[in-house]
Amino acid sequence: VTPEHPLLPKLRQVLELSPEEVAAVERVPFRRERVAADEPILREGARPTRSFALEEGLACSSKIVSDGGRQIIALHIPGDLPDLTSLHLRQRDCDLWALVDCELAFHDHRDLQQLCAAQPRLNTALWRVSLVESSVFREWVVNVGQRESIKRLAHLFCEIAVRMQGAGRVTGGSCAFAATQDDLAEATAMSPVHVNRVLQELRRRGLLSFAKGRLTVHNWDGLAGLADFRDDYLHLDLRSERTA
């Protein structure tokens, strides 16, 4: 879609890049690969020597517990760097799955480390990316722990809508979001049956449509109000900030 280097979209979200920095990023080699829907990208325990940007598709980080239950911990949308962690943490502590067909762009850790060493502001920017991700995890603890089911699902949709917007993936109030109801259940720690019923309620209230792999928000204020959603935790204002 865009001829841009796969790391640039995310970096631009957290930092105003200088021309030299853009050039430095563009010198980082990468290799495009595809992963089919419902295939693993990385498994818990893996020790990657490269990280990747998700260019197209939808992926998730998840863990299995002993009784077979699965918790989705994060949803990854285009532009995201779902495995930045492995740049500094040897071993993966959760699975990474493609929820739909995905296009990935892999970068060797070696090259990323070179980039970080040569460009301290980019090093900081990547650290920031991981800190924002961390903030999202915190909000998910709150979401799963404290909010009743309808607010919980609504909150998830709000987050997706805002992040899709930030990734430039919203057109006409709607975006591609091909999660299944089972996926939503695993992300919100609800049963699939309950997700189905709550979804019907959200639709009945005229807040959103969610079908055929698309999410359309019909009433943002209503949805965000119901969900108790504030976008602070996504730290959207980073670009304009000082860097060391």
Place this chain on the structure above:
Amino acid sequence: VTPEHPLLPKLRQVLELSPEEVAAVERVPFRRERVAADEPILREGARPTRSFALEEGLACSSKIVSDGGRQIIALHIPGDLPDLTSLHLRQRDCDLWALVDCELAFHDHRDLQQLCAAQPRLNTALWRVSLVESSVFREWVVNVGQRESIKRLAHLFCEIAVRMQGAGRVTGGSCAFAATQDDLAEATAMSPVHVNRVLQELRRRGLLSFAKGRLTVHNWDGLAGLADFRDDYLHLDLRSERTA
């Protein structure tokens, strides 16, 4: 207790420090302050210009939702750097409270940034610290989302036990952990009443004691087995790893 610089214990957990690096850390100025139990350390929305190490006590990160519910997102024990985030994220996205009387050691962001610029390995080490914290959040999503109440509480105790061990705070199988049952309820997203009953069950099974501000694990294998606990997500093996 220890005459060591307050940043050293945590850094040593993620990196083998050279003498020069130790010296560089020791040059970072800090200022000790106390915060009384149940007092805020930092509020959501704050824009700190310094970070701190928790030297003594117990603190938590938490968020309030609209209906008044409170979720504890993280527990901070001695040695932790609970507000490292603010070094790169302007605005705090959750509260930080002292659960008991705490001793903090504050470092100006300016000085930390200088340290990071001068010592790339320490920069990486601090990034790692924040990544491990992030991994703990992921596990909390799983804990709150997937585990039934007894396993959930057991898992929290396992985590505390292991982290206290890593901080050198376990003596004779027991450690100071002065959380109240209400605190545990907010950390596990259970009602206080239910926490009380589940605690009784854990004691009845002879797995642990938790009273008078102390946690004692009587049967580690039993507790860890019940909790489905594996310590991978704490990334305890980092010290021995390569750094760029």
Place this chain on the structure above:
DNA sequence: CGATTTATTGAAGAAACTCAACTCGAGTGG
């Protein structure tokens, strides 16, 4: 078009919550 997901519906059941009272121990001040 048959096969396989995915979505939907109904009904019974369980885990955990709420509410309210009560106990206990540690201070505190008369």
Place this chain on the structure above:
DNA sequence: CCACTCGAGTTGAGTTTCTTCAATAAATCG
């Protein structure tokens, strides 16, 4: 030194939200 208060912990009982199970409908895919 004892009565009092206050926070923390404990107990009982009724209620709710959400789960589970099982069956059916609809949609998607080869």
